[in-house]
Amino acid sequence: MNISYNWLKQHVNIDSTPEELSLILTNTGLEVEALDVVQSIPGGLDGLVVGEVKTCEQHPNADKLRVTTVDVGASELLNIVCGAPNCRTGLKVIVATVGTTCHPLTGEPFKITKSKIRGEVSEGMLCGEDEIGLGTSHAGIVELPADVAVGTLVKDHFNIQDDYRYEIGLTPNRADAASHLGVARDIAAYFRTNIKKTDLSAFQPGEEVGTAVVVADTISCPRYSGINISGVQVGESPDWLKEKLNVIGVRPINNIVDITNYILHDLGQPLHAFDADKIAGNKVIVRTAKEDEKFVTLDAVERILSTEDLVIADAEKPMCIAGVFGGAHSGVSMETTNVFLESAYFNAVSVRKTSKRHGLKTDASFRFERGTDPNSTVDALKRAALLIQEIAGGTISSTIKDEYPVEIKPFSFHVSYANVVRLIGQAIPNEEIKAIIVALGIEVASETAEGLDVLVPAYRVDVTREVDVVEEVLRIYGYNNIELKSQIKASLNTVEKPDKEVVLNQLADLLIGNGFREILANSLTKLDYADDSETAVKLFNPLSSDLDTMRQNMLFSVLNAIEYNQKRRNFDLKFFEFGKTYALDGDGYKETQHLTFAISGREEAEQWNSKKGNVNFYTLKAAVDTIVKRLKIEGIQIQDAPSHHFAYGLSYLKGQKCLVSFGAVAHANLKKADVEGQVFFADFDWDVLMKIIRKNNIQYKEVSKFPAVRRDLSLLIDENVSFDKLQFVAQKTERKLLKEVNVFDVYKGDKIPEGKKSYALSFILQDEEKTLTDKQIDAIVQKLIVNFEKELSAEVRG
Numbered sequence: 001m002n003i004s005y006n007w008l009k010q011h012v013n014i015d016s017t018p019e020e021l022s023l024i025l026t027n028t029g030l031e032v033e034a035l036d037v038v039q040s041i042p043g044g045l046d047g048l049v050v051g052e053v054k055t056c057e058q059h060p061n062a063d064k065l066r067v068t069t070v071d072v073g074a075s076e077l078l079n080i081v082c083g084a085p086n087c088r089t090g091l092k093v094i095v096a097t098v099g100t101t102c103h104p105l106t107g108e109p110f111k112i113t114k115s116k117i118r119g120e121v122s123e124g125m126l127c128g129e130d131e132i133g134l135g136t137s138h139a140g141i142v143e144l145p146a147d148v149a150v151g152t153l154v155k156d157h158f159n160i161q162d163d164y165r166y167e168i169g170l171t172p173n174r175a176d177a178a179s180h181l182g183v184a185r186d187i188a189a190y191f192r193t194n195i196k197k198t199d200l201s202a203f204q205p206g207e208e209v210g211t212a213v214v215v216a217d218t219i220s221c222p223r224y225s226g227i228n229i230s231g232v233q234v235g236e237s238p239d240w241l242k243e244k245l246n247v248i249g250v251r252p253i254n255n256i257v258d259i260t261n262y263i264l265h266d267l268g269q270p271l272h273a274f275d276a277d278k279i280a281g282n283k284v285i286v287r288t289a290k291e292d293e294k295f296v297t298l299d300a301v302e303r304i305l306s307t308e309d310l311v312i313a314d315a316e317k318p319m320c321i322a323g324v325f326g327g328a329h330s331g332v333s334m335e336t337t338n339v340f341l342e343s344a345y346f347n348a349v350s351v352r353k354t355s356k357r358h359g360l361k362t363d364a365s366f367r368f369e370r371g372t373d374p375n376s377t378v379d380a381l382k383r384a385a386l387l388i389q390e391i392a393g394g395t396i397s398s399t400i401k402d403e404y405p406v407e408i409k410p411f412s413f414h415v416s417y418a419n420v421v422r423l424i425g426q427a428i429p430n431e432e433i434k435a436i437i438v439a440l441g442i443e444v445a446s447e448t449a450e451g452l453d454v455l456v457p458a459y460r461v462d463v464t465r466e467v468d469v470v471e472e473v474l475r476i477y478g479y480n481n482i483e484l485k486s487q488i489k490a491s492l493n494t495v496e497k498p499d500k501e502v503v504l505n506q507l508a509d510l511l512i513g514n515g516f517r518e519i520l521a522n523s524l525t526k527l528d529y530a531d532d533s534e535t536a537v538k539l540f541n542p543l544s545s546d547l548d549t550m551r552q553n554m555l556f557s558v559l560n561a562i563e564y565n566q567k568r569r570n571f572d573l574k575f576f577e578f579g580k581t582y583a584l585d586g587d588g589y590k591e592t593q594h595l596t597f598a599i600s601g602r603e604e605a606e607q608w609n610s611k612k613g614n615v616n617f618y619t620l621k622a623a624v625d626t627i628v629k630r631l632k633i634e635g636i637q638i639q640d641a642p643s644h645h646f647a648y649g650l651s652y653l654k655g656q657k658c659l660v661s662f663g664a665v666a667h668a669n670l671k672k673a674d675v676e677g678q679v680f681f682a683d684f685d686w687d688v689l690m691k692i693i694r695k696n697n698i699q700y701k702e703v704s705k706f707p708a709v710r711r712d713l714s715l716l717i718d719e720n721v722s723f724d725k726l727q728f729v730a731q732k733t734e735r736k737l738l739k740e741v742n743v744f745d746v747y748k749g750d751k752i753p754e755g756k757k758s759y760a761l762s763f764i765l766q767d768e769e770k771t772l773t774d775k776q777i778d779a780i781v782q783k784l785i786v787n788f789e790k791e792l793s794a795e796v797r798g
Contacts, residue, residue: 272342274320437472645665
């Protein structure tokens, strides 16, 4: 959800800078995911000043050019060559001085430099509209009023102000904050100030009856308000309105539609405008659709409705899917002159089911399915009607129709001061608790020394119990203001051995020490990411199509985190996560705990003295082996990793159980998550891991007093012989004295027979009780050679 800083100021006085407000919003529970500067005109007219042409003479070497001197308020006049036909002495103009960057409507920005044009020095540019993004005219330079002071910044003359756009990660429970007014309420509560009241005194209803309204389904539509506005002129919206919408990423369409969008994002109340002349029978009927009733929506798609869909219909046909999407026939067009404006409160469950059934997600459905304010429909209608009068020249020609048979009351319950303090865990004065509650717009019906009887507005659909009010008090009081106690006491009956939490923290510390960062991803994801759609755990009423399935794998969680960082120019990434996957298992469900980590980008940050390149499979393998060695897991078998996740990789098995699979992520998965470059991923089955290390008995062992010895062998072997086979034969040959087997060189080429490869192996030998003799060492090496030749048909090269 996008929110404009300047727009917020229309609702509440803000002294904080945009950056300070970003932190305040996040601390109060409205997490700011991004803060961007937005300019209504590209470049914001920065560096442009008002100048006056003092002299204007014919260029000696060009018929269409003039040589001018221009006063910009500096100590000396500027010499500027200009080709505009309307350039003349005494004209007030816009001047781009040397060093200024101009942002034209089309093409790339360009910087003004001192130059010679046909032999005459030019120290700037006299600007036309299109050259600085101010308009589309290319007829000549901009002519400013004669009373504008020389040296005035052009951005000040045109009152051009930068705005700031907050991208807020709105949680599903905060439907009340899905508007500028809603966010402003939180700001007002934080500063204990008041929301500015909107002046609706200019609203005067008409005298005509207007379009009749009949609500046939009051369960799905508890309130429906409407009004007629006649004689409108549909056209382009004024600049201020287009700028408001552009800042938050909403495309302007026409003045009527733009006003409805403006009210939606301003007050959180969706509106819909109908062409009143297209309403058959001059009657609006709110009813359920007929089974298999056909309806063409604004996107020109014919949809088949059911009796579970609520529609806004006229006397003959549906005109709109209530709360979701308008119809192609009844919407406002450039020929519209009379408008019927709708402002309603729809049942959240009904809208959500319809939205999901038809796969339609709109700004209106986003708000209706989370819960809007049933008591704001008329005020929103009045505000929109006044704007239509002002901008589109219409006349309010009817009274307001307001079908509201059963008033929706505030939530009423008791809040105990003692419970607030007990749940928050810190003493907060009663006066402070009450002040926060009142600042949040919650009415205090009565008060005692022990607590408050409160009336919570109906638009706060997430605050229906005492504990909800406690949460509200805490977020406005500030999570950071809660002191952490020096001791945390807990009562535990049994501790599983090994303690999962201890092992988890040890491995987390190990990974963090190796440059990894922990992520916590949502267990909800989209079905497209599932390994097997048949066993995927799907939600009955998902929040969105992107959150409709419990994750079946951990891969796409980390890929989404990598994609998010890459789009913010963070490419050198090392992430790890502890989490669960979910799947159907017969008639029940199966949860599996995982430890996963992923790497991408460079092995080290780019530095002049570092020659390391990008991470690779062996960087990942080193991290996996570090975990395995840290947990003293031995006797690993190796096989290829599953191909549905990896382009190539390995799996470590212990017995018949797969402990970990790791490798390079398959290109198809990278593309699905929109990730650039290579990603290497490892997935430990945490449940298997814990079973394996349960039998480990890690004991202290004194460092040997006797030296280790290294011997090397170069073996010529078949191309299909892997290192783990060599390692297995070596360890079987000498179990006691052979401590390590490593490969330090691999060669394939024209100097060895086809189908063969050369491995250079190192063997570390050590006796814990005495120093090895050459005779013992040579005997072990000879046994190794014999067994390599016998079992793997190896040839010793040296």
